[in-house]
Amino acid sequence: MSTTQTLTRIHIPTPLRAYTNHEATVAVAGATVGEALANLVARYPELKRHLFDDEGRLRSFVNVYVRDEDIRYLEGDRTPLGAGDELSIVPSIAGG
Template identity: 65%
Template sequence: MRTTTATVTIRIPTPLRGFTNNQEIVEVQGATVGEALQQLVAQFPRLKPHLFNEEGRLRSFVNIYLGDEDVRYLQREATPLQPGAELSIVPSVAGGHF
């Protein structure tokens, strides 16, 4: 059976919506999480430096969730997507006083 490219949605965190024409939810095509993210930054290139580092890898504080699951615990960027899948970009928030 041939795999078809799924249409999926990506939820954009508030501060990044300035780079997506104020869209909270962006629709992209992608058979995997990695493909969906590449489509997202191809559509909105100014998003790229906020999500990916100079080596093209996701920044360490950027987590991608498929529904309620961190894709790090699935198959990372190779995680397959079903049509209608909902991805969220979720920051790891941390710090401290020295």
């Protein structure tokens, strides 16, 4: 493992802070979005079922933004992270 790791700040939606010791942002290591999210749920295991479905895919209403772009329009899980990048977990809100 490299000794100089990129730490990415992840912004946590308010209700999920119940599972992050009430932290609004969490800094995790990871060279890609997928690694950063995996490290996030490894640190806070109770978060996992709220972000991922039983097949380990992001839930359909969970969007991940980096540099104000939806990772679905970048390289998805493989989107590389650089110094200063921040991730936001953003729900799609809808109903009837």
